[in-house]
Amino acid sequence: xxxxxxxxxxxxxxxxxxxxxxxxxxxxxxxxxxxxxxxxxxxxxxxxxxxxxxxxxxxxxxxxxxxxxxxxxxxxxxxxxxxxxxxxxxxxxxxxxxxxxxxxx
Numbered sequence: 001x002x003x004x005x006x007x008x009x010x011x012x013x014x015x016x017x018x019x020x021x022x023x024x025x026x027x028x029x030x031x032x033x034x035x036x037x038x039x040x041x042x043x044x045x046x047x048x049x050x051x052x053x054x055x056x057x058x059x060x061x062x063x064x065x066x067x068x069x070x071x072x073x074x075x076x077x078x079x080x081x082x083x084x085x086x087x088x089x090x091x092x093x094x095x096x097x098x099x100x101x102x103x104x105x
Contacts, residue, residue, distance in 0.1 A: 051080035
């Protein structure tokens with residue numbers, strides 16, 4: 001499985017460590033809350049709202065350098081908009097992977 005990394009963040013920060021740390025802190029703060037909202041909406045079978053949650057989360061997936069993960073999120077989001085749940089397990093594995101990664105930062 002693809003591993004989260006800071007390549008994009010490093011490029012975006014242009015060597016500015018303060019900016020880099022602020023960006024990481026924002027992700028660490030927002031990700032758990034957005035992930036919980038995703039699970040709440042999914043468990044309530046509110047698939048349109050869940051698709052919106054996936055949309056928000058896919059940007060963090062991208063920022064953390066997960067190119068394949070981003071594509072998985074795009075496809076899963078489309079499926080949810082159509083009321084289908086194909087891609088759920090792969091998407092949630094990505095969320096788990098990110099959670100573990102953020103705990104190391």
